[in-house]
Amino acid sequence: MNMVEIIAVLAALFLAPIIGGLVAGLDRRVTARLQGRYGPPILQPFYDVLKLFGKEKMIVNYWQIVCAYMYLAANILTVILLALQSDLLLIFFVLAVGGVFLVIGALAAESPYSQIGAQRELIQMLTYEPLLILVFVGIYLETGSFKISEIVANYHQPLLISLPLLFVVMGYAFIIKLKKSPFDIATSHHAHQEIVKGVLTEYSGPYLALIELSHWYETVFLLGLCALFWHTNYLWMAVLVVATYFGEVLVDNVCARLTWRWMLPHAWAGGLIMSFANYFWIFVKIK
Amino acid sequence: MVDVVIGSCILVPIISGMLCFITGNQRIRAGIIVTTGILLTISSLMLFHTIQGPYLYTPDTLFGMNINSLISFADFALLFIILGIAFKRGNPLVILLTLLQIVPLAYFELKMAPHAEVTPAFYIDSLAIIMNLIISIIGSLICIFAIRYMEEYEHHLHLKKSRQPKFFFFLVMFLGAMNGLVFSNNLLWLYFFWEVTTFCSFMLIGHDKTEIAIRNATKALWMNMLGGVAFVAAIIFIYHNTQSTEYLSLQALIKHGPELMAALMLPLALLCFAGFTKAAQMPFQSWLCGAMVAPTPVSALLHSSTMVKAGVYLIVRMAPGYQGTFLSTMVATFGAFTFLTASALAVNMSNGKKILAYSTIANLGLIIACAGINTPAAIIAAVLLIIFHAISKGLLFLCVGTIEHAIGSRDIEDMRGLYNTMPAVSRITIIGILTMMLPPFGALMSKWMAIEAAATIPWVVVMVALGSGLTVLFWARWAGIFVSGPHLKVFESEGNEGFFAPFVTMFKGFYAKSKWKDPASIKVPLVTLAVAAIVLSLGVPWLYTSLVDPVLASYKPGLFIEPFKTNPMGLTSGAGAFYVLPVFLVSIIAYLAAVVAAKTKDHKVISAPYMCGEQYPDITQPKFRSHLNNWKDYVPANIYLQDIIGESKISYWINIVALIILIVLFGEVIR
Numbered sequence: 001m002n003m004v005e006i007i008a009v010l011a012a013l014f015l016a017p018i019i020g021g022l023v024a025g026l027d028r029r030v031t032a033r034l035q036g037r038y039g040p041p042i043l044q045p046f047y048d049v050l051k052l053f054g055k056e057k058m059i060v061n062y063w064q065i066v067c068a069y070m071y072l073a074a075n076i077l078t079v080i081l082l083a084l085q086s087d088l089l090l091i092f093f094v095l096a097v098g099g100v101f102l103v104i105g106a107l108a109a110e111s112p113y114s115q116i117g118a119q120r121e122l123i124q125m126l127t128y129e130p131l132l133i134l135v136f137v138g139i140y141l142e143t144g145s146f147k148i149s150e151i152v153a154n155y156h157q158p159l160l161i162s163l164p165l166l167f168v169v170m171g172y173a174f175i176i177k178l179k180k181s182p183f184d185i186a187t188s189h190h191a192h193q194e195i196v197k198g199v200l201t202e203y204s205g206p207y208l209a210l211i212e213l214s215h216w217y218e219t220v221f222l223l224g225l226c227a228l229f230w231h232t233n234y235l236w237m238a239v240l241v242v243a244t245y246f247g248e249v250l251v252d253n254v255c256a257r258l259t260w261r262w263m264l265p266h267a268w269a270g271g272l273i274m275s276f277a278n279y280f281w282i283f284v285k286i287k
Numbered sequence: 288m289v290d291v292v293i294g295s296c297i298l299v300p301i302i303s304g305m306l307c308f309i310t311g312n313q314r315i316r317a318g319i320i321v322t323t324g325i326l327l328t329i330s331s332l333m334l335f336h337t338i339q340g341p342y343l344y345t346p347d348t349l350f351g352m353n354i355n356s357l358i359s360f361a362d363f364a365l366l367f368i369i370l371g372i373a374f375k376r377g378n379p380l381v382i383l384l385t386l387l388q389i390v391p392l393a394y395f396e397l398k399m400a401p402h403a404e405v406t407p408a409f410y411i412d413s414l415a416i417i418m419n420l421i422i423s424i425i426g427s428l429i430c431i432f433a434i435r436y437m438e439e440y441e442h443h444l445h446l447k448k449s450r451q452p453k454f455f456f457f458l459v460m461f462l463g464a465m466n467g468l469v470f471s472n473n474l475l476w477l478y479f480f481w482e483v484t485t486f487c488s489f490m491l492i493g494h495d496k497t498e499i500a501i502r503n504a505t506k507a508l509w510m511n512m513l514g515g516v517a518f519v520a521a522i523i524f525i526y527h528n529t530q531s532t533e534y535l536s537l538q539a540l541i542k543h544g545p546e547l548m549a550a551l552m553l554p555l556a557l558l559c560f561a562g563f564t565k566a567a568q569m570p571f572q573s574w575l576c577g578a579m580v581a582p583t584p585v586s587a588l589l590h591s592s593t594m595v596k597a598g599v600y601l602i603v604r605m606a607p608g609y610q611g612t613f614l615s616t617m618v619a620t621f622g623a624f625t626f627l628t629a630s631a632l633a634v635n636m637s638n639g640k641k642i643l644a645y646s647t648i649a650n651l652g653l654i655i656a657c658a659g660i661n662t663p664a665a666i667i668a669a670v671l672l673i674i675f676h677a678i679s680k681g682l683l684f685l686c687v688g689t690i691e692h693a694i695g696s697r698d699i700e701d702m703r704g705l706y707n708t709m710p711a712v713s714r715i716t717i718i719g720i721l722t723m724m725l726p727p728f729g730a731l732m733s734k735w736m737a738i739e740a741a742a743t744i745p746w747v748v749v750m751v752a753l754g755s756g757l758t759v760l761f762w763a764r765w766a767g768i769f770v771s772g773p774h775l776k777v778f779e780s781e782g783n784e785g786f787f788a789p790f791v792t793m794f795k796g797f798y799a800k801s802k803w804k805d806p807a808s809i810k811v812p813l814v815t816l817a818v819a820a821i822v823l824s825l826g827v828p829w830l831y832t833s834l835v836d837p838v839l840a841s842y843k844p845g846l847f848i849e850p851f852k853t854n855p856m857g858l859t860s861g862a863g864a865f866y867v868l869p870v871f872l873v874s875i876i877a878y879l880a881a882v883v884a885a886k887t888k889d890h891k892v893i894s895a896p897y898m899c900g901e902q903y904p905d906i907t908q909p910k911f912r913s914h915l916n917n918w919k920d921y922v923p924a925n926i927y928l929q930d931i932i933g934e935s936k937i938s939y940w941i942n943i944v945a946l947i948i949l950i951v952l953f954g955e956v957i958r
Binding site (some may be wrong): 007050058060061062063065066068070072073074076077086087088089090093094096097099100103104105106109111112113114115118119120123125126127129130133134136138140141144145147150152196201202229261266272273276279287 | 495592703704705724725726727731735738739743748749751752753755756757759760762763766767768770771772773861862864865866869873874876877878880881882883885893895896897898909920921923925926931953
């Protein structure tokens, strides 16, 4: 490991949760404004998590502890691998580890709410996982590599220009991963459309704090993926990331939660059609 | 010396099988099986150790008899036995399929090419050695597991006369036939062993002699006989199209020159078809699903190390022969289609064995898709998947068998909270599940390779992507079910404190108190396979350089490019990298952190699951207050998507699409 890599790992470890927390704070503020409220202070998510860490440790089943830690570890690892500009597919698989343990943790508790949440989370994973693979395959077809380091080094124009439809497909996956309406089916930030707290029902205190922390890492990872689509210029990269996230918040506020029966076929059909169209475009361009 | 070892890999199981058949004493039979297992393991390791590069061997005589004639004779004897059974059962389809093999084969051996000499008869390279290791070690472990399993199994059935001698005769002989199959280079010999495995599986599936067992066994027979007919046709077409017996050697068939491509296309396609039937690809999936009526060791053997692996072995073996052709693309399409549809069907199963069965079919589809993609990286992916799938799937079947004996059900809904009552077996099952689905384990690593290799064929990669999403769904939910349940005080961890306590707990798990009571013949196979699944995943760099990489050397000599590079952390390819060690270390650290957190003093608060305040006072019982103040049991269940992709709903359409793919494949090949 050289110096740059060590700095990247440290930044991923310590900077990512700060950014993720700030994004969460901004998110809440923007959402409040969209709903005609004033909203909490930007640092509110940090206060919340710190408070949760101080609470009593309460669990239903010991496996929840294992699962909370595994979920956190997997999400940290995705951010670190992203910072090290590693293989996109490997990062994707590590992301799946987090998802799987979140589900196992929810299934461990014998509560109807967390069980339903777990089943729904599984269907959400089923929806976004193929879409993300298709996006990464598209990136490979365009750039000739799955390694971020090589994409950044050898490909000298924004990916967004050649992969616009795949960017939209990734948007679908983002909505699910960021737990935004209309696809916040497993657990939602909007109390009015939630049955208890879905997949997170049985987590409380410090373990809920761990999950919240993991979600911040996750957010940073997703924003990093988004940034990859305009890696040539930092200003435009920032614009793209901010615009995408604002778009997600907007969608979150104008949509109501849908059922998984609607989500699965529509996301797959839309995702497949757009992926194929984009692949076709890449092939035509190469020819 | 090597020749003796090769011979013993095939003959020892056959002879021990006969001994098992003769002896009536359970103890002696157990001794024979364990000895055979040890002998097979030693001889396969010896072959692995001594053979560097392809080893050619042509035995002339066996016990003073000419082997070629002996095998021809045995071929016909076997076919006539099957014909006899078919007549006895009055099954016209099987009669027809048997005759379709006997008549052409007789015509070929008596009229077309009498006394065809094909050298070398055995061709043993890295691929054969990998298969030999899988068959000998995993197969033996399954046979050892079967000793005690069958004892209990028959105890439940209250039989007047034990059927075990016959059972073990076929079970142990199977290993010999498989070893012969993977060593053979002479297609006629390969065909013989191919038919022996078909026959053995038929007898084993029908072991219980219930109506359903006989029906499913017959189904397995005719579907595999279909492959047998294709095999005979392939042999005849090879001879007819080239007018020489030279191409009856598998190696010659694969390494043919471009001028023979047109002549050998149809035989290659027919052999692939034989592989499809044996590997239970769509639309032949139903025989493998039906095979689970047999006792669990049979399923474990058929699904992990033998039978279905023979099908994919042949297709992977022949991959260089059809590289760059239309056939190759169709094989990839066909495999990917099976991977997607079998994964979808696995999602709506609640029967544990059926989930495993469909997952096997799916993985075989992925292996076949890799063979069809036919780049060096894809072949590596196929071989690694063969290895890791054999280990994890063998393990999972044995686990389900053990669980079924304990709880009397193989439904995954009945396995809720099994971690509380059978911690050891549950833990091993969870390991088996995680090694099938998560990084850094080998099965997922091969999937990584497969996706990277498939990226150039868009429709294949789409099917693989959708399929892998589905696999995550059914595996994750199964793993979660095991740990589901209330916190039971009985199993609370022991009070061993101190610095090393977390490490002790890490190995023992949280519930150290309950003892694992199963006998050694069940413990040893389970633990060995679980450890192998983890250790081999970590040792992937070693596995790759010492075993898998040499497979490529024979893949396309002269055009040899190494698709992957190893380093202690994992593998890197031209387009990507898969780090095994870091992912594993981070997981271990996270697990340790969890254990430490659970062990701290202040951690004593266990709460009831949330039920809107209507929870039953005793938190170990999942009940809630219903109307009229009644306590009602709360029953969770999984979403099986049956109304969308139910087995009965979509199987028909899947079979039709699979048939269309096959028709297109053959239509183009014949044209």
